[in-house]
Amino acid sequence: MSADRKVIIVPEKYSGRSLKRLQLPHPRTGVPCSYYADMESESLLEVVGVDMNGKRSWMGNGWVRSDGSLSMLTPVDPLFIYLSMITNMSVSGEETKFVD
DSSP: OOTTTOOEEGGGGGTTOOEEEEEEEEETOEEEEEEETTTTTOOOEEEEEOOOTTTTOOOOOSSSEOOEEEEEEEEEOHHHHHHHHHHHHEEEEEEEEEOO
């Protein structure tokens, strides 16, 4: 039994692909969140955690995830991340640092 096993649901389009893990600020809160980038299709996937409050278990070949938690990778438009980062970098009080 291994406690570090995770259950992750991935859209079929991305299964079997090499995804790169990233830590990027959440567009609303700015808190670092986990994302995966698919360089082949230039897609960004957000990691969304689901907590079953210990009411479920996942069992695999010789392992058990007793807390029932799982993660899902959901496609997200990278524009939301970029705009948030640019806005946070460019606003200084009332003035912006953009150049016309």
